[in-house]
Amino acid sequence: MPSFRAVLQITGLRPGNPPERVMQAAQDALASRHLVEATSLDVVRGIPQVTLRFLVEGASDDDEAAQARESALAMHDAVEEVATTGVLRVLRRRRGKWLPV
Incomplete structure (x- = not known):
């Protein structure tokens, strides 16, 4: 199964939401659509970002990438309910490297 990462910048919390609600x-x-293998919260150049690694059911490369993008956008929409966000990136693992989709 192909491995993907969704990386989303977090620029602030919406009122009444604790920080841990963002990752949840x-x-x-993502877990409603795919197997989530790992999660992390990092601060890059002073901006927090969540990273979730997930697997997409095997298909053609284009179909896999489309599923990953669609799922990352659903993740973005869910996070937007509890936080304000910045850039969303979707990456695919190929030959030991994470490449943009």
Whole structure:
């Protein structure tokens, strides 16, 4: 099964939402579609970002990439309910490297 990463910048919390709700919203949204293998919260150049690694059911490369993008957008929408966000990136693992989809 192909491995993908969704990386989403977090620029702020919406009122009434604790910080841990951000990762939970992201994970719930992706886990409803795919197996989530790992999650992390990092600060890159002063901007927090969540990263979720997930597997997509095998198909053609284009279909796999489309599924990954669609799922990452669903994750983005779920996180937007609890936080404000910045850039969303979707990456695919190929020959030991993470490449943009």
